[in-house]
Structures are given as structure tokens and as C-alpha cells.
Amino acid sequence: MPSKYFGANAAWLRLAVLTFNVLTALKRLALPPELLAARPKRLRFLIFTTPSKLVHHARRTLLRLPRCWNRFGNWRHAISLLPLPAAVVAT
Secondary structure, eight states: OOOSSHHHHHHHHHHHHHHHHHHHHHHHHTSOGGGTTOOHHHHIIIIITOOOEEEEETTEEEEEOOTTOOTTOOHHHHHHHSOOOTTOOOO
């Protein structure tokens, strides 16, 4: 445990469980089948460290990815599979 205090450890454990559940849902809902058995460290290096830019333009939120980036080429497919609010448009 990261701390000697019970409350801090309880909060850390709840965050760890929440992170596990979110990553499991992400893998099952949006990622390709070859990443179903991926550990969080692999997902971090493949997906979460992607150089990108979040742009707000004309009342839309856009995720801009570089064209030359090909490690994870099916971002559009993965984002389209996620349940997004009606106000957010994934392009």
C-alpha cells in the first residue's frame, strides 16, 4: 500500500479498481481483439502516449492525430465504438 494511513490506502484502492474497470471496458468495447489480453503498461505505450492535439473549433471537439503515426491506425474505429454523449462528435 502506498501510505500508512487507512483513508489514503482506501482511496488509492478505489482508484485502482476504477482504473481497472475503465481499462477493461475500453478493451472490450473499443479496441481490436489482439489487444484484449494487453496489460495496462502496453496500453499506455500504444495508446495513451499518442502525440495528438485536442481542438475545439466551430462548437465541435476534434482529436487531431499525425498522419505519419501508424502504431495504432484504427483510432477512428475505436472512438466510433465508444458510447459518447450526443454533444461530442468523434471525427
